[in-house]
Amino acid sequence: MQPIGLKPAGAFSAPEREAVYRAIHERRDVRGQFLPDPIDDAVLARLLAAAHAAPSVGLSQPWNFLVIRDAGVRGEIRTAFERANDEAREMFEGGRRALYSALKLQGISEAPLNLCITCDRRRGGPVVLGRTHDTDTDLYSTVCAVQNLWLAARAEGIGVGWVSIFRDADLRRILGLPEHVVPVAYLCLGHVTELFDAPELEARGWATRHALAQMTCTDRWGGPAWEPAAG
Ligand SMILES: Cc1cc2nc3c(=O)[nH]c(=O)nc-3n(C[C@H](O)[C@H](O)[C@H](O)COP(=O)(O)O)c2cc1C
Numbered sequence: 745m746q747p748i749g750l751k752p753a754g755a756f757s758a759p760e761r762e763a764v765y766r767a768i769h770e771r772r773d774v775r776g777q778f779l780p781d782p783i784d785d786a787v788l789a790r791l792l793a794a795a796h797a798a799p800s801v802g803l804s805q806p807w808n809f810l811v812i813r814d815a816g817v818r819g820e821i822r823t824a825f826e827r828a829n830d831e832a833r834e835m836f837e838g839g840r841r842a843l844y845s846a847l848k849l850q851g852i853s854e855a856p857l858n859l860c861i862t863c864d865r866r867r868g869g870p871v872v873l874g875r876t877h878d879t880d881t882d883l884y885s886t887v888c889a890v891q892n893l894w895l896a897a898r899a900e901g902i903g904v905g906w907v908s909i910f911r912d913a914d915l916r917r918i919l920g921l922p923e924h925v926v927p928v929a930y931l932c933l934g935h936v937t938e939l940f941d942a943p944e945l946e947a948r949g950w951a952t953r954h955a956l957a958q959m960t961c962t963d964r965w966g967g968p969a970w971e972p973a974a975g
Pocket residue numbers: 771772773774775848849850906907908909942943944945
């Protein structure tokens with residue numbers, strides 16, 4: 745066996761830590777603030793490398809990245825969004841429907857770049873280490889890649905918006921995806937100079953972020969909320 749290399753792995757310096765947490769907390773889903781300026785290939789290469797550095801079940805790396813610039817393809821995607829969004833709107837009642845109609849939920853045409861991140865459900869063959877008892881772990885791995893890219897994009901001044909309001913069959917047809925490949929994330933990317941300081945859905949009165957304490961429990965489901973030790 746080859747010797748395995750180890751390198752020092754202490755905590756980052758304070759400014760480095762701050763930068764990581766800043767990217768996490770300032771990352772936003774962007775729909776309306778895209779500038780038309782193209783994204784340099786060097787920047788895109790860094791974003792894709794960040795995505796490709798994600799953890800994956802059994803190191804299967806089930807993702808692919810479809811870089812979409814063609815206006816015709818994006819036009820078809822936009823039409824597919826409109827169709828699904830018309831259906832989605834009808835699923836809400838009364839005031840929620842009116843509020844939903846007023847929300848901007850995609851930036852497909854405005855963003856200079858679209859990116860579809862897919863999951864190849866056959867990647868790594870029929871038996872993948874770690875995927876033996878939960879076959880969805882390939883999808884989870886792909887979502888890790890999306891999040892890596894989203895955070896790296898914040899550091900690069902690139903906004904990212906995730907659009908999921910599509911009929912699966914429409915995305916597959918337009919992008920020519922084979923049956924075993926799942927479109928996990930359809931993303932719109934572009935430079936931004938401003939971002940909402942809280943989720944846009946919060947700013948527009950659709951939903952609020954829950955307190956962290958509400959989302960934790962200890963030992964068993966329903967157990968007491970976890971709290972940091974005093975002092
Ligand atoms: C899986 C997933 C799908 C999403 N789909 C959409 C979408 O179709 N349209 C949209 O406007 N935002 C979409 N979003 C963005 C969320 O609305 C957004 O992440 C959430 O409101 C929190 O805001 P923030 O990302 O700015 O913190 C999606 C986010 C995720 C993680």
